[in-house]
Amino acid sequence: MASAQQAVGPGTSTPAPPPSPRGGDDAPREVDVLVVGGGSAAETAGPRAAAAGLRVVVVEGDLVGGQCPFWACVPSKALLLAAHAHRAAGDEDHAAAWQVAVDRRREATADRDDSGKAEGLAEAGVELLRGWASLERSPGGGGLAHVRRGGPSPEEPGELVETLRWRTLVVATGSEPAVPPVDGLDAVEGTWTSDEALSSDHLPTSLLVLGGGAVGCELAQVYASFGVRTTLVETAPRLLAAENPSVGEAVEASLRAAGVDVRTGVTARRASSGGDGVVLDLDDGARVEGERLLVASGRKPRLQCVDGLGLDVTDAGALATDVRYRALAGGTPLDDVFAVGDVNGRAPYTHGANYQARVVADALLGSPRDGDETGMPRAVYVEPPVLATGMSAEAAREAGHDVVTASQASHDTGRAHVERYDGPGTVELVVDARTGVLLGASAVGPEADSWGGELVLAVRGRLDVELLAEVVHPFPAWGELLLPAVEDARDQVRARRGEGPRPTQGAAAPAHTA
Numbered sequence: 001m002a003s004a005q006q007a008v009g010p011g012t013s014t015p016a017p018p019p020s021p022r023g024g025d026d027a028p029r030e031v032d033v034l035v036v037g038g039g040s041a042a043e044t045a046g047p048r049a050a051a052a053g054l055r056v057v058v059v060e061g062d063l064v065g066g067q068c069p070f071w072a073c074v075p076s077k078a079l080l081l082a083a084h085a086h087r088a089a090g091d092e093d094h095a096a097a098w099q100v101a102v103d104r105r106r107e108a109t110a111d112r113d114d115s116g117k118a119e120g121l122a123e124a125g126v127e128l129l130r131g132w133a134s135l136e137r138s139p140g141g142g143g144l145a146h147v148r149r150g151g152p153s154p155e156e157p158g159e160l161v162e163t164l165r166w167r168t169l170v171v172a173t174g175s176e177p178a179v180p181p182v183d184g185l186d187a188v189e190g191t192w193t194s195d196e197a198l199s200s201d202h203l204p205t206s207l208l209v210l211g212g213g214a215v216g217c218e219l220a221q222v223y224a225s226f227g228v229r230t231t232l233v234e235t236a237p238r239l240l241a242a243e244n245p246s247v248g249e250a251v252e253a254s255l256r257a258a259g260v261d262v263r264t265g266v267t268a269r270r271a272s273s274g275g276d277g278v279v280l281d282l283d284d285g286a287r288v289e290g291e292r293l294l295v296a297s298g299r300k301p302r303l304q305c306v307d308g309l310g311l312d313v314t315d316a317g318a319l320a321t322d323v324r325y326r327a328l329a330g331g332t333p334l335d336d337v338f339a340v341g342d343v344n345g346r347a348p349y350t351h352g353a354n355y356q357a358r359v360v361a362d363a364l365l366g367s368p369r370d371g372d373e374t375g376m377p378r379a380v381y382v383e384p385p386v387l388a389t390g391m392s393a394e395a396a397r398e399a400g401h402d403v404v405t406a407s408q409a410s411h412d413t414g415r416a417h418v419e420r421y422d423g424p425g426t427v428e429l430v431v432d433a434r435t436g437v438l439l440g441a442s443a444v445g446p447e448a449d450s451w452g453g454e455l456v457l458a459v460r461g462r463l464d465v466e467l468l469a470e471v472v473h474p475f476p477a478w479g480e481l482l483l484p485a486v487e488d489a490r491d492q493v494r495a496r497r498g499e500g501p502r503p504t505q506g507a508a509a510p511a512h513t514a
């Protein structure tokens with residue numbers, strides 16, 4: 001397997017805030033808040049705590065900013081936008097368009113120069129210490145952090161540069177690609193994780209994508225759009241399998257339209273070198289090949305630095321936390337150890353990390369509160385994009401809700417008529433049949449990542465379909481799509497209550513009329 005990202009960075013602390021005091025000549029420096037991992041979560045929590053006068057140190061072994069700006073969200077979105085534009089232009093010069101995309105990706109990621117991010121922390125009064133941390137916790141609370149520098153990863157951290165004493169610890173170490181149990185995978189040349197797929201300048205002739213989650217779907221659409229013969233293999237019966245089925249169906253149609261050979265309901269069993277480069281044997285007897293194999297089969301939290309702290313770990317391998325993101329030990333929340341972002345596995349998105357970090361910052365400032373992730377959005381930036389929030393219908397039923405669902409095709413509204421949109425996409429609502437409260441929703445359609453924000457608010461606000469049916473959207477905005485589905489759900493809820501549907505005033509206008 002290709003190596004993970006290289007250790008980068010000048011290898012020095014960013015000089016800004018005054019150094020924290022030492023406890024004595026040889027005693028470690030003391031800090032109020034130690035944040036391990038300088039990604040999205042740290043960039044949110046650190047400055048908030050420092051602004052309140054706390055001595056905050058962020059320890060980062062790689063790039064300040066973490067995954068999102070350099071290896072994940074930003075480069076993937078830069079490539080996706082370039083890919084959508086290239087497809088829309090109908091241009092056949094894939095090599096030239098790929099070069100434009102790579103240039104845009106470089107610009108968007110500042111060529112992986114994190115100095116601006118480091119300066120941002122310094123300006124916010126946060127001390128940055130570059131290196132890999134390993135941790136100890138004292139029986140009475142607080143503990144030590146040993147920071148080593150020069151090695152490529154927490155497993156090979158390099159020389160000890162400093163030991164700090166912390167009062168409160170925020171573990172924000174993110175996640176790394178998980179390697180699936182596929183025979184022979186380790187021995188095969190030409191495998192990529194998303195890191196390589198988002199940093200390579202090379203446009204392969206063919207690509208195998210293992211996994212049909214967000215990474216697999218987004219990157220399959222990117223590479224196929226630039227003429228790469230792309231095959232995607234997914235174990236589940238559909239893509240984005242945790243969402244309502246209409247999501248996976250629409251995304252599959254989009255990927256197929258971009259030329260991706262989508263194979264769902266099959267598992268890769270064996271990988272070997274041969275053919276175009278890499279060969280995968282699937283459990284349905286088929287054999288597929290590609291110049292590169294992108295392993296996009298999930299990520300696992302990075303827990304190396306907390307080895308030995310006795311913290312609880314979930315079945316999914318994440319740090320267990322309570323609703324205030326306090327780490328648990330023996331089932332009990334610790335007041336001096338928090339875990340935020342991908343490392344706790346609760347909401348593995350940049351906005352999830354940022355939200356949790358805001359909640360933790362409030363606790364650090366003496367105003368603890370529970371986090372509430374109801375309505376946490378899940379977006380996938382294929383074209384047309386996906387926006388899902390709250391529970392899928394299946395998850396709601398499993399949680400014990402009596403559910404009604406209602407849907408509306410994205411091409412069946414005035415805006416679609418104006419834009420001549422006849423592509424895939426559906427809005428689907430998941431409503432509690434007893435209360436009429438919107439439990440969840442998914443939307444696939446043009447700009448759904450933007451107008452679907454209204455569904456996030458509705459789920460987070462626990463709004464009911466009676467109220468939602470009174471919300472008026474401007475004509476001809478995409479948001480008008482919601483009304484027919486909302487009215488359908490409302491009428492189903494009324495019927496369940498024995499109220500019967502009430503005729504709707506000015507009911508959903510025929511799709512293509514003003």
Ligand SMILES: Cc1cc2nc3c(=O)[nH]c(=O)nc-3n(C[C@H](O)[C@H](O)[C@H](O)COP(=O)(O)OP(=O)(O)OC[C@H]3O[C@@H](n4cnc5c(N)ncnc54)[C@H](O)[C@@H]3O)c2cc1C
Pocket residue numbers: 036037038039040041042059060061062063064065066067068071072073074076077131132133134154172173174175194215302304305340341342343347348349350351352353381
């Ligand atoms: C390909 C891809 C695309 C994505 N696209 C999106 C998207 O469009 N939108 C979205 O919301 N989310 C997206 N995500 C998810 C998003 O990137 C993560 O949820 C987010 O970056 C998590 O932030 P974090 O702060 O928890 O961790 P990270 O950003 O991973 O930061 C953790 C940091 O900790 C450091 N670290 C680890 N161990 C130690 C240690 N012992 N000592 C010192 N430092 C350490 C690491 O070097 C790393 O920099 C994407 C993910 C991938 C893989």
Ligand SMILES: NC(=O)c1ccc[n+]([C@@H]2O[C@H](COP(=O)([O-])OP(=O)(O)OC[C@H]3O[C@@H](n4cnc5c(N)ncnc54)[C@H](O)[C@@H]3O)[C@@H](O)[C@H]2O)c1
Pocket residue numbers: 180181182210211212213214215216218233234235236240241266267268269296297298299348349378379380381
């Ligand atoms: N737009 C976004 O917000 C965005 C974009 C990309 C990634 N992310 C985040 O990054 C993380 C990782 O995403 P991901 O897509 O890698 O993981 P994922 O867990 O969402 O999806 C992995 C998929 O791989 C499949 N799979 C596993 N082993 C397989 C095998 N042997 N053969 C065939 N299929 C197999 C699984 O069934 C699953 O559907 C997630 O937390 C995701 O939310 C977010």
